[in-house]
Amino acid sequence: MNMLLVLLTITLLLIKADETVVDVEDGVVHEEIEEHNDFGPDWPVPTPESFAETQKMIDEAHKGDRAAFPRIVQPVSIVNFIKADGTGRKPYAAFVRQIEQLNAAFSAEEAREAGYEKATDSNIRFKLAGVRYVVNDEFFDLCQLPSVMGVYRPRYMMDPARHLNVYVCWCESNLGMAWLPYMSWFRQSTTESHYAQGAIVHHDLLPGNNFKGGLWKKGNILTHEIGHTFGLRHPYEGDCLSDESNSDQIADTPRQSGNPLSTCKAVKNRDSCKNLPGKDDIANYMVATEDSCRSHFTPGQVDYMQTVTQTYKPTLMKQQLPSCVAAVDSSDYSPDLQPCIGNVFQHNGRAWCKTDPIDPSVWAWACCPQSMDFDTETCRQGTPDFTKPAALIASPPVPTKAPVAPKPKKPKKSLRDLTTEDVQ
Numbered sequence: 001m002n003m004l005l006v007l008l009t010i011t012l013l014l015i016k017a018d019e020t021v022v023d024v025e026d027g028v029v030h031e032e033i034e035e036h037n038d039f040g041p042d043w044p045v046p047t048p049e050s051f052a053e054t055q056k057m058i059d060e061a062h063k064g065d066r067a068a069f070p071r072i073v074q075p076v077s078i079v080n081f082i083k084a085d086g087t088g089r090k091p092y093a094a095f096v097r098q099i100e101q102l103n104a105a106f107s108a109e110e111a112r113e114a115g116y117e118k119a120t121d122s123n124i125r126f127k128l129a130g131v132r133y134v135v136n137d138e139f140f141d142l143c144q145l146p147s148v149m150g151v152y153r154p155r156y157m158m159d160p161a162r163h164l165n166v167y168v169c170w171c172e173s174n175l176g177m178a179w180l181p182y183m184s185w186f187r188q189s190t191t192e193s194h195y196a197q198g199a200i201v202h203h204d205l206l207p208g209n210n211f212k213g214g215l216w217k218k219g220n221i222l223t224h225e226i227g228h229t230f231g232l233r234h235p236y237e238g239d240c241l242s243d244e245s246n247s248d249q250i251a252d253t254p255r256q257s258g259n260p261l262s263t264c265k266a267v268k269n270r271d272s273c274k275n276l277p278g279k280d281d282i283a284n285y286m287v288a289t290e291d292s293c294r295s296h297f298t299p300g301q302v303d304y305m306q307t308v309t310q311t312y313k314p315t316l317m318k319q320q321l322p323s324c325v326a327a328v329d330s331s332d333y334s335p336d337l338q339p340c341i342g343n344v345f346q347h348n349g350r351a352w353c354k355t356d357p358i359d360p361s362v363w364a365w366a367c368c369p370q371s372m373d374f375d376t377e378t379c380r381q382g383t384p385d386f387t388k389p390a391a392l393i394a395s396p397p398v399p400t401k402a403p404v405a406p407k408p409k410k411p412k413k414s415l416r417d418l419t420t421e422d423v424q
């Protein structure tokens with residue numbers, strides 16, 4: 001199979017039910033990607049000309065001005081397909097952790113922690129828009145087939161122009177897959193609203209999983225797939241050929257041969273294209289080495305994602321974080337005000353603040369004792385409901401009656417106790 005088709009499928013191959021396509025040996029998973037096509041003959045094949053045309057558009061659109069890229073918020077809609085016997089159902093908490101991992105990756109927090117000196121914040125942030133559980137054996141088993149996608153996606157997706165739709169299912173022999181936003185879909189052009197946009201991830205690859213002994217336990221397979229949804233390809237496209245037209249088109253990702261689905265130890269100091277400069281970037285999210293050694297996108301990849309977003313995702317570009325106000329008190333309060341994170345808002349004799357580290361405008365209000373030493377779990381005002389207007393979420397509840405003073409003979413409650421018990 002030629003490399004273009006490998007690129008097209010954007011897939012990471014693992015084990016097929018009745019056919020072994022990889023071997024695990026000394027911690028190294030050997031991938032036989034070139035002999036395998038999971039998607040059948042009906043998948044569209046891009047031409048070299050179509051890639052060249054896309055690249056030209058990206059080059060023309062690319063301003064290289066990273067500082068000018070606003071911080072944008074990508075709401076993530078999850079559809080978790082489940083079999084009738086319950087197989088595949090994942091707890092809501094796993095999706096919350098997945099969103100945290102995406103933000104750690106795209107903000108370069110993980111890169112900074114790993115000591116990657118070129119750590120670059122993409123200014124792309126994610127928030128969980130919702131999780132929908134759908135019991136359907138066929139969708140669970142065959143979610144990666146284009147014909148099946150054409151049934152379930154229009155039914156369950158949220159507007160792809162505004163949301164990133166992630167489908168969690170068995171995914172057959174893949175770890176995950178995603179569509180490049182600038183690629184056509186069966187000779188149809190793909191707008192930002194097309195159901196082809198989005199990502200699939202194997203249900204066993206959310207954070208905390210123990211698949212393959214926990215090789216991808218942090219949830220960076222979905223980081224990789226979402227990199228595709230922002231236009232990134234693999235550093236191993238085109239193998240060790242010096243012809244750049246068949247590569248990932250990014251200057252600071254050294255070419256490499258094949259995708260090592262391997263432990264960090266197995267690929268340390270890997271230099272698979274000795275004829276070309278640079279060792280393999282095994283810590284790059286766009287390969288699929290062990291999660292514990294993957295930590296970054298390169299600055300070139302960040303530039304590329306931002307350019308693709310500006311070019312192909314105009315609606316998402318408008319989903320910028322609003323500016324916040326430095327301080328408010330009860331006389332200033334209105335539902336439209338957006339207090340900044342950490343600022344205390346006095347309301348009905350109670351202190352409130354925003355605690356969400358990503359978006360200062362909406363979501364979880366939490367009560368904030370003056371010490372700021374509060375228990376988020378017991379203080380939080382329930383799960384945010386993004387189907388309601390932001391103002392409704394942001395408004396703290398008004399107590400229905402005045403707080404009752406403690407009786408003199410009882411021990412005095414601490415501020416923390418009072419706060420947590422009294423919150424409705």
Ligand SMILES: [Zn+2]
Pocket residue numbers: 010011012224225228234
């Ligand atoms: Zn991929």
